[in-house]
Amino acid sequence: MGTYTYAGTLATAQKVNWKIEDIIGGDKRLDFTKPFMPESLAGVRKLDFLSSEEQRTLNQIRGLGYLVMFGLVEEFILPFVLDHARPRLAEDCYRTRALIQFASEEAKHIQLFKRFREEFDARFGHRCEVIGPPEAVAAKVLTHSPLAVALLTLHIEWFVQQHYVESIEDDGELDPQFKSLLKHHWLEEAQHTKLDTLMVEEIAAAASPDEISRAVDEYLEIGAFIDAGMQQQAQFDLDSFERATGRRLNAEERERFIESQLKALRWTFLGSGITHPKFLTTVGKLGPGLRERLEAVAPAFC
Numbered sequence: 001m002g003t004y005t006y007a008g009t010l011a012t013a014q015k016v017n018w019k020i021e022d023i024i025g026g027d028k029r030l031d032f033t034k035p036f037m038p039e040s041l042a043g044v045r046k047l048d049f050l051s052s053e054e055q056r057t058l059n060q061i062r063g064l065g066y067l068v069m070f071g072l073v074e075e076f077i078l079p080f081v082l083d084h085a086r087p088r089l090a091e092d093c094y095r096t097r098a099l100i101q102f103a104s105e106e107a108k109h110i111q112l113f114k115r116f117r118e119e120f121d122a123r124f125g126h127r128c129e130v131i132g133p134p135e136a137v138a139a140k141v142l143t144h145s146p147l148a149v150a151l152l153t154l155h156i157e158w159f160v161q162q163h164y165v166e167s168i169e170d171d172g173e174l175d176p177q178f179k180s181l182l183k184h185h186w187l188e189e190a191q192h193t194k195l196d197t198l199m200v201e202e203i204a205a206a207a208s209p210d211e212i213s214r215a216v217d218e219y220l221e222i223g224a225f226i227d228a229g230m231q232q233q234a235q236f237d238l239d240s241f242e243r244a245t246g247r248r249l250n251a252e253e254r255e256r257f258i259e260s261q262l263k264a265l266r267w268t269f270l271g272s273g274i275t276h277p278k279f280l281t282t283v284g285k286l287g288p289g290l291r292e293r294l295e296a297v298a299p300a301f302c
C-alpha cells in the first residue's frame with residue numbers, strides 16, 4: 001500500500017476547490033500578444049524559418065490543442081471514476097466522497113476548458129481543427145480493461161504535475177490568464193494523482209498477474225491510439241497555422257514543421273507521462289518486468 005488516504009486527499013481537495021468564475025469571465029481574458037504555452041511543450045522556437053509573431057501564433061494554436069486534449073481525456077476519466085466508485089458506495093464514506101469530488105472536479109474542468117475554447121475561438125479569429133469528438137475517443141478508451149484505463153489516467157495526472165512545476169510555474173512570458181488556468185488545473189490534479197494511485201492499487205489487488213500484464217499491454221495500445229491522434233493533430237495545427245498567418249510553407253518547411261511539432265506533441269502527452277518517476281514507481285509495484293516494458297518503449301515519445 002502507498003501512503004495516500006481517501007480522508008487526507010478529500011480534506012486537501014476541499015481546501016483547494018475553486019469556481020470557474022474565479023478564473024475566467026468578466027475582465028479575466030486571454031492576451032493574444034503573449035504566448036500561452038511554455039517552449040518545452042510547444043517546441044516552436046526551433047522552427048527558425050518562422051518569424052517571432054508566427055511562432056507565437058503557433059504557440060497559441062498549441063495552447064488551444066492542450067486544452068482540447070484535456071477536455072478529451074477528461075470525458076473518459078469522469079465516467080471511469082464514477083464507475084469505480086459506484087459498486088462500493090456504502091463501504092467507506094471517505095472513499096465515496098473523495099471519488100465523487102474527483103469526478104466533480106473533472107466535470108468542472110471539462111466545462112472550464114469549453115469556456116476557454118469559446119473565448120479562444122471568439123478572439124483568435126481563425127478556425128482551428130482538433131482531434132475528436134471527445135465522446136468517440138472516450139468510448140474507444142473505455143473498451144479497455146479498468147486497470148489499463150486507470151494506468152492511463154495516472155499517467156495523465158502525473159504529467160500535469162510535471163508540466164506545471166518544471167515548465168509553467170517559472171515562465172514569466174506566458175499570458176497570465178492562460179497560466180492561471182494551468183495553475184488552477186494543476187492544483188486540483190495534485191489530488192487526482194493520489195486518488196488514481198489508490199484506484200490502480202485497488203484494481204490490481206483483485207487482478208491476477210496475467211490480467212495485470214495484459215493491462216500494461218492495453219495501456220500501451222491506448223498510447224498508440226493517442227499517438228495516431230497526435231499525428232493527425234500535427235497536421236491540423238499546420239493547416240490552422242497557414243489559415244491564421246496566411247503563409248504557405250514550402251515542402252521542406254512543412255516537413256520540419258510536422259517533424260518538430262509531432263515530437264513536441266508526443267513529449268507533452270505521452271513521453272512526459274510514461275517516464276514520470278511516480279508513475280513508473282506505481283507500475284513497478286504491480287509486478288516484475290512491467291516497469292521495464294514501459295521504459296523500453298518510452299524513448300519513442302521523448
Ligand SMILES: [Fe+2]
Pocket residue numbers: 074105106109185189
Ligand atoms: Fe482535470
Ligand SMILES: [Fe+2]
Pocket residue numbers: 077106157189192
Ligand atoms: Fe484529473
